[in-house]
Amino acid sequence: MCGIVGYTGRHEASPILLAGLRRLEYRGYDSAGLATLDGRRMVVRKKAGRVRALEENVAAEPAKGGCGISHTRWATHGPATDSNAHPHIGGEGPDQVAVVHNGVIENYAALRRGLEAEGIVFRSQTDTEVIAHLIARELGDSSDLFGAVQRVLPKLEGTYGLAVISPRCPGEIVGARLGSPLVVGLGEGEHLLASDPSAIAPHTQRVAFLQDGEVVRLTPEDFQIFHREAGSITPRIDRIDWHPDAAELGNNAHYMIKEIKEQANTVRDACRGRLRKSEGTAHFGGLNLSPRKLRQVKRVIFAACGTSWHAALTGEYLIERLAHLPVEVEYAGEFRYRNAPLDNSTLVFVISQSGETADTLGALREAKRQGHPTLAICNVVGSTIAREADGGIYLHAGPEIGVASTKAFTAQVTVLTMLAVHLGRIRHLSFPDGLKVVEALEAIPEKIEEVFKIEPLIIKAAEKLAEAKSALFMGRDLHFPVALEGALKLKEISYLHAEGYPTAEMKHGPLALIDPETPSIFVAPRGSLHAKTLGNIEEVRARRGPVISIGTEGDQDLMRLSDYFLPIPDMPEVVQPLLAVIPLQLLAYHVARLRGCDIDKPRNLAKSVTVE
Ligand code: G6P
Numbered sequence: 001m002c003g004i005v006g007y008t009g010r011h012e013a014s015p016i017l018l019a020g021l022r023r024l025e026y027r028g029y030d031s032a033g034l035a036t037l038d039g040r041r042m043v044v045r046k047k048a049g050r051v052r053a054l055e056e057n058v059a060a061e062p063a064k065g066g067c068g069i070s071h072t073r074w075a076t077h078g079p080a081t082d083s084n085a086h087p088h089i090g091g092e093g094p095d096q097v098a099v100v101h102n103g104v105i106e107n108y109a110a111l112r113r114g115l116e117a118e119g120i121v122f123r124s125q126t127d128t129e130v131i132a133h134l135i136a137r138e139l140g141d142s143s144d145l146f147g148a149v150q151r152v153l154p155k156l157e158g159t160y161g162l163a164v165i166s167p168r169c170p171g172e173i174v175g176a177r178l179g180s181p182l183v184v185g186l187g188e189g190e191h192l193l194a195s196d197p198s199a200i201a202p203h204t205q206r207v208a209f210l211q212d213g214e215v216v217r218l219t220p221e222d223f224q225i226f227h228r229e230a231g232s233i234t235p236r237i238d239r240i241d242w243h244p245d246a247a248e249l250g251n252n253a254h255y256m257i258k259e260i261k262e263q264a265n266t267v268r269d270a271c272r273g274r275l276r277k278s279e280g281t282a283h284f285g286g287l288n289l290s291p292r293k294l295r296q297v298k299r300v301i302f303a304a305c306g307t308s309w310h311a312a313l314t315g316e317y318l319i320e321r322l323a324h325l326p327v328e329v330e331y332a333g334e335f336r337y338r339n340a341p342l343d344n345s346t347l348v349f350v351i352s353q354s355g356e357t358a359d360t361l362g363a364l365r366e367a368k369r370q371g372h373p374t375l376a377i378c379n380v381v382g383s384t385i386a387r388e389a390d391g392g393i394y395l396h397a398g399p400e401i402g403v404a405s406t407k408a409f410t411a412q413v414t415v416l417t418m419l420a421v422h423l424g425r426i427r428h429l430s431f432p433d434g435l436k437v438v439e440a441l442e443a444i445p446e447k448i449e450e451v452f453k454i455e456p457l458i459i460k461a462a463e464k465l466a467e468a469k470s471a472l473f474m475g476r477d478l479h480f481p482v483a484l485e486g487a488l489k490l491k492e493i494s495y496l497h498a499e500g501y502p503t504a505e506m507k508h509g510p511l512a513l514i515d516p517e518t519p520s521i522f523v524a525p526r527g528s529l530h531a532k533t534l535g536n537i538e539e540v541r542a543r544r545g546p547v548i549s550i551g552t553e554g555d556q557d558l559m560r561l562s563d564y565f566l567p568i569p570d571m572p573e574v575v576q577p578l579l580a581v582i583p584l585q586l587l588a589y590h591v592a593r594l595r596g597c598d599i600d601k602p603r604n605l606a607k608s609v610t611v612e
Contacts, residue, residue, distance in 0.1 A: 001027055001028055001074040001076075001102065001606045001608060001609055001610045001611055002027055002028045002071060002072065002073050002074050002086075002101070002102035002103075002161075002180075002195070002610075003020075003021060003024025003025065003026075003027035003028060003071065003072040003102070003194075003195045003196075003199070004024075004069070004070070004071055004100050004101075004102055004161055004162075004163050004182065004193065004194060004195045005017050005020030005021055005024060005069070005070045005071075005192070005193070005194045005195075005199045006068065006069040006070070006100075006163040006165075006173045006175065006192060006193035006194070006218070007020075007066075007067070007068060007173075007190065007191075007192050007193075008066065008067040008068075008171055008172065008173050008190065008191055008218050008219060008220050009066060009067075009187065009189055009190020009191065009220045010066060010189050010190060010220060011066060011190065012064065012065070012066060013034075013036050013063075013065055013066055013067055013068035014034060014036055014058055014062070014063045014064070014065075014068060016192075016203070017034050017036075017068050017069070017070035018034070018051065018054065018055050018058065018070070019199075019202070020070065020192075020194060020199030020200075021034075021051045021054070021070050021071075021072045021199075022051050023198045023199045023247055023401075024072055024194065024195055024196065024198065024199050025050065025051050025072050025601065026255075026401050026402070026403055026600070026601070026606070026607040026608075027072060027074065027102075027195060027196075027606055027607060027608050028072050028073050028074025028075075028606045029049075029050050029051070029072060029073075029074070029601050029606075030048070030049075030073045030074055030075040030080035031046065031047060031048045031049060031072075031073045031075075031080050031081070031082070031084065031085035031086075032046070032047060032049075032050065032051045032053070032054040032070070032071065032072045032073070032085065033045060033046025033047065033054060033070065033071055033073075033085040033086050033087055033100075034046070034054065034058070034063060034068055034069065034070035034071070034087070035063075035068055035069055035070075035087040035089075035098035035100075035165060036063045036064065036065035036067065036068035037065045037066075037067045037068065037165055037167060037170050037171070038063075038064040038065035039065070039170055040094060040167045040168075040170055041065075041167060042096055042098060042165070042166075042167045043063040043064065043065065044063075044087055044089060044098060045057050045058055045061070045063050046082060046085035046086065046087065047082055047085060048080045048081050048082050048084075048085060049080070050601075051072055066171070066220070067165060067170065067171045067172070067173065067220075068165070069087060069098060069100050069163040069164070069165050069173060069193075070087075070100065071085075071086035071087060071100035071101075071102075073085060073086060074606040076104055076127070076611060077104075077108070077125060077126045077127045077128075078124060078125030078126050079125075083123055083124045084124045084125055084126050086099070086100040086101060086126075086128060087099055087100050087132075088100075088101075088123075088124060088126060088128050088129040088131070088132040089123075089132055090129075090131075090132030090133040090134070090135055090136030090137070091132075091133075091136030091137075091139065091166075094141075094167050094168060095136060095139065095140065095141055095166075095167075095168065096136065096166060096167060097132055097135045097136045097139060097145070097148075097164055097165070097166040098132070098164065098165050098166070099128060099131050099132040099135065099162060099163070099164050100128075100162070100163050101127075101128040101131060101160055101161070101162050102160070102161040102162075102180040102181075102195055102610060103158060103159035103160040103161060103178070103179055103180040103610065103611065104127060104158045104159055104611050104612075105127040105128065105130060105131065105156050105157065105158045105160065106157045106158035107156070107157040107158070108127035108128075108130045108158075111130040111134065111155065111156075112129075112130050115130060115133050115134070120133050127158075131152065131156065131160075131162065134152045134155060135148050135149055135152050135164060136166075138151050138152055139166060139168060141168070142168070143168050143169055145164060145165075145166050145168065145169040145172060145174050145217075146172075146174050146215070146217045149162070149164055149174045149176060149215060150215055150226070150228070153176055153178075153215070153228065154228075156178075158179075159178055159179030159180050159358070159610070159611070160176065160177070160178050160179065160180055161175070161176075161177050161179075161180035161181060161182040161195060162174075162175060162176045162177075162182075163175050163182075163193055164176075171219050171220055172217065172218065172219050173191075173193055173217075173218045174215065174216070174217055174218075175193045175210065175215070175216045175218070176214070176215045176216070177210040177211070177212060177213075177214055177215075178212050178213060179212060179358070179361075179610070180195070180356075180610050181195055181196060181209075181210075181356050181383065181384060181610070182194070182195065182209075182210045182216075183195075183196065183197055183200065183207050183208065183209050183210065183382070184207060184208045184209075184210065184216055184218065184223060184225075184235075185197075185200035185203055185204045185206070185207055186204055186206040186207065186208065186223070186237065187203050187204040187206075189220050189221065190203070190220055191218040191219070191220065191223050192204070193216070193218060195608075196354075196380065196608075197240045197382075198247045198399050198401075200240070201240050201242070201243075201244040201247065202244045205239050205240045206237055206238075206239060207237070207238050207239070207240060207382070208223075208225070208235040208236065208237055208238070209236075209238065209382045209387070210225065211227070211387075212384075213227050213228045213229065214226065214227050214228075214233065215227075215228070238381070238382050240381075241381055242398050242399060246398045246399055247399045247401060253593075254402065254589075254599045254600050255401040255402035255600045256402035256404055256406060256493070256585075256589055256599050256600055257589055257599075258402075259400055259401070259402050259406045259407045260406045260407070260582065260585050260586060260589065261452065262397075262398070262407050263406070263407050263410050263448050263582065264445040264446070264448040264449045265445070266395075266396075266397040266398065266407045266410065266411050267410055267411065267414045267441075267444055267445050267448060267578060268445040269396040269397065269398075269411075270395055270396055270397065270411040270414040270415055270418075271414060271418065271441055271442070272396070274418055275418070275438050275441060275442060276438070277435065277438055277439070277442075279425070279431070279434075280421075280425065280430075280431040280432065280433075280434030280435035280438060281421055281422055281425040281434050281438070282418035282419070282421050282422050282438065282441075283422065284393050284418070284419075284422065286391050286392050286393060286394070287375065287391045287392070287393070288375075288390055288391030289347075289373065289375070289390075289391060291426045293373075294347075294422075294423065294426055295426050295427065296345055297325070297345055297346070297347045297423075298325075298326070298343075298345035298346070299325070299326045299327070299328070299343075299345060299346045299347070300319060300325060300326070300327045300328075300346070300347050300348075300349055301327075301328050301329075301330060301335070301340070301342065301346060301347070301348045301349065301367075302315055302316065302327065302328070302329045302330065302349050302350070302351060303329075303330045303331075303332040303335045303336075303348065303349070303350045303351075303360060303363035303364070303367075304329075304330075304331075304332055304350060304351040304352060304360055305331065305332050305333065305352070305357050305359055305360055305609070306357075306405065306488070306609075307353070307404075307405040307408065307409050307485060307488065308351040308352055308353060308357075308360070308405070308408070308409075308412060309329065309331060309332075309351075310409065310481045310482075310484050310485040310488065311351055311409050311412035311413050311416060311481075312329045312349075312351050312412075312416075313329045313480070313481040313484070314413050314416060314478060314481040314482070314577050315327065315329075315351075315412075315413075315416035315419070315420070316328070316329050317477060317478045317480075317481070318416055318417055318419075318420035318478070318574060319416070319419070319420045319423060319424075321420070321478075321574065322420040322421055322423070322424035322429055322433075322437065322574070323420055323423035323424040323427055323429065324424075324427065324428065325423055325427070330363070331359075332350065332357065332359040332360040332362065332363040333359035333362075333363075333612065335363045335366070336359060336362035336363045336365075336366045342367070342370060342372055346372055347372070347373055347374075347375065348363075348364070348367035348372045348373070348374045348375075349374070349375045349376070349377065350363055350364045350367075350374065350375075350376050350377075350385060350389065351376070351377045351378075351412055352376065352377075352378055352379075352383075352385050353378070353379045353380070353395070353397075353400055353405055353408035353412075354378075354379070354380050354383060354607065354608040355376070355378035355379070355380045355383020355384060355385040355386045356380070356383055356384055356385065356608050356610050357385075357608065357609050357610070358609060358610050358611055358612050359609075359612060360385060361384055361385055361388070362612070364376065364385055364388060364389060365388070368388070368390075373390050373391075374388075374389045374390050375389055375390060375391050375392050375393070376388075376389035376391075376392035376393075377392060377393050377395065377412055377415055377416070378392060378393075378394060378395065379394065379395040379396075379397050379400060379408050379411065381394060393415050393419070395408060395411035395412060395415060396411070397411040400607075401600070401607075402599070402600050402607075403492070403493075403600060403601060403602055403605050403606065403607045404489055404492050404493050404588070404599075404602065405607075406489075406585045409485060409581065410448075410578050410581065410582075413577055413578055413581075414441065414444075414578065417437065417441060417574060417575065417578075418441065420437075420574075421434050421437045421438065436572060437572070437574055437575070440571060440572045440574065440575040441575060443571070444571070444575050444578050444579070447568075447569040447571055447579055448578070448579065448582060450568075450569050451568055451569070451579055451582045451583060452582075454566055454567060454568075454583065455586060457564070457565075457566055458566060458583055458586045458587055458590060459590050460564060461548045461564035461566065461587060462586075462587055462590035462591045462593075462594060463594065464519065464546065464548070464563070464564065465490075465496070465519055465521075465548065465587065465591050466494070466496075466590075466591045466594040466595050468496065468517060468518060468519050469496070469497065469517065469518075470496070470497040470498065470499075470513065470518050471487070471490060471496060471497070471498045471499075471518065471519045471520070471521060472487075472498070472499055472500075472501060472506075472510050472513065472514075472518065472519075472520045472521065473486040473487040473490075473498060473499065473500040473501070473520075473521045473523070473584070474500070474501050474502070474503040474506060474510075474520060474521070474522050474523070474536070475500075475502070475503060475522070475523035475524070475580075476502060476503045476504065476524075476529045476532065476533055477527070477528075477529055477573075478527075478573060478574070478576060478577050479523040479524070479525070479576070479577065479580060480500075480501075480502045480503075481577070482523045482577045482580050482581050482584065483500040483501065483502075483503075483521070483523050484500035485500070485581055485584065486498075486500065486521060486523065486581070486584030486585075486587070486588070487499055487500035488500070489584060489585055489587075489588035489589075490584075490587070490588040490591060492588075492602050492605060493588055493589070493592040493597055493599050493602050494588060494591040494592040494595050494597055495595075495597060495602075495603070496591060496595070503522065503524075503532075503533055503536050504532070504536070506536055506539070506540075507539070511539065511540075511543070514540055514543045514544075514545035515543070515544065515545065516544045516545070516546065518545060518546075519545070519546040519547070519548055520537075520540045520545050520546070520547055520548070521548045521549070521550075521584070521587070522536075522537055522547060522548070522549045522550070522551075522562075523549075523550050523580050523584070524537070524549050524550065524551050524558055525550065525551055525552045525568060525570075525571075525573075525576045525579070525580055526551070526552040526555060526570065527573045527576065528573070534557055534558065534561065537549070537558070537561045537562070538561065541561060546563045547561060547562045547563050547564075548562065548563065548564040548566065548587075549561070549562040549564070549565055549566065550566045550568060550580050550583050550584065551565060551566070551567060551568070552567065552568065552569075552570045553567035553568065553569060553570060554567070554570075555567070566583045566587075568580060568582075568583065
């Protein structure tokens with residue numbers, strides 16, 4: 001939530017900042033702004049709306065200088081207006097400071113009252129502006145911006161990723177992190193600072209992730225990191241492991257469709273080097289728990305949010321089925337504040353694409369505080385959750401930019417299927433049964449490619465669905481989480497009301513909603529409970545409800561009952577979710593397109609939710 005980019009070096013800063021903001025726009029798109037230092041002159045531009053509006057503004061009135069900071073906002077305090085856009089300014093003339101901020105300052109009201117009592121006039125309704133005034137007051141007419149920022153930080157309660165500049169310190173950016181991500185890019189004669197590596201990747205592959213409590217000072221030639229308790233830090237330098245083009249749109253109309261179409265490859269990449277046919281199992285390098293320790297685990301808790309929560313629920317069904325191990329799936333935002341009884345044999349697993357979701361991070365920290373072993377499934381390498389968990393599994397899905405998660409979901413479900421086999425095989429799952437799952441996973445990428453061939457049928461179904469006001473998504477067993485995910489995709493990008501239900505629950509309420517205008521989408525590939533699902537579809541048809549179904553190709557019974565039948569290849573039940581979700585992603589995409597929605601930037605949402 002909110003994206004920050006800073007640059008200091010031999011090039012003009014503003015084109016680099018604007019290009020970086022475009023890459024971070026998925027983090028928020030309520031307003032955008034930048035401040036540059038042209039020698040000792042500070043130039044500030046900010047606009048409500050998308051980065052495009054800021055670009056037009058800067059094109060009309062250039063913001064010169066080789067050092068600058070910038071921000072794209074997801075509004076928390078105060079609506080999306082020009083004055084609430086970042087950067088926020090403290091001080092006057094040459095003593096000014098400009099601040100951009102990601103996070104929430106929880107004690108801002110008290111700080112603001114104190115500053116107003118001193119006669120300081122506020123120009124915005126944001127929590128951030130207090131930081132600018134506090135730093136300006138500390139800086140005074142000195143040139144020690146680094147020291148001024150360090151003296152202000154203890155006064156702030158809440159979370160922040162910050163970047164600060166001042167005309168008193170030409171060429172210098174000071175950054176600070178507590179709870180909101182910041183990464184430093186290390187170039188030749190230039191340094192960058194950003195909320196995530198995608199804004200840095202076009203310039204350098206060498207990065208240093210800041211840790212909570214760290215403050216960084218960047219100049220074109222140098223960078224220093226200090227921790228508020230440990231003092232000077234020797235940073236760990238990581239390499240970005242994907243090509244910058246991976247975050248480009250290419251010939252695609254939207255990131256969402258690009259990422260949907262990447263899924264054969266991303267599932268393949270998630271499996272790469274992990275499947276062991278000779279042992280009928282899967283292995284993971286980073287679990288940091290021996291088979292003996294894993295065998296002692298008596299219960300698994302998954303904590304996650306949004307789409308990752310749906311992947312976790314799929315994981316529950318898979319692990320119970322293949323490993324007979326009790327699993328509970330928790331909303332991370334609930335788990336972190338509940339008094340959930342965990343015993344010594346409980347393993348806490350958090351799942352997060354970004355590795356930065358505040359509630360999921362909170363759940364991880366709570367479990368660690370109680371002394372439980374923690375593991376994480378993350379996509380973003382070096383993210384906070386990936387670093388803080390005791391061990392984990394990366395998805396290797398490459399950058400996911402579309403706010404509605406797609407390829408991360410299938411990569412998560414792939415990893416969870418492998419995890420279920422792994423846990424099963426160190427318990428009682430036989431070699432032939434493990435091998436069947438391994439072989440099915442190997443075959444899945446090819447089958448995913450086949451699903452794309454039915455896109456014309458999906459578009460026809462989308463034309464019907466786009467006219468509806470509301471829709472129900474239903475599935476049994478492993479397909480219940482898929483139904484939930486289908487409903488979430490539709491509501492988040494097309495603003496059409498949708499609910500996901502276990503099919504059997506239909507009779508306990510949702511059936512009352514069925515009428516000729518309310519489509520039901522059944523996730524119903526052939527499986528052990530298929531006959532029961534067909535019976536439920538009959539019940540919907542008897543009430544003249546339109547039916548869209550996702551089923552196994554050649555399933556005449558389902559076809560006969562469906563107004564729109566979307567066939568997927570026949571595969572073993574445990575891997576069916578990986579195929580069944582794809583028509584639902586495409587359905588949501590085409591409904592949103594037909595309804596003229598802003599697919600990659602749905603209203604009110606952001607990809608990386610770093611506030612509670
Ligand atoms: C936001 C995004 C969702 C995502 C959820 C959890 O709500 O819009 O797409 O599923 O956060 O994100 P995470 O990065 O933790 O998986």
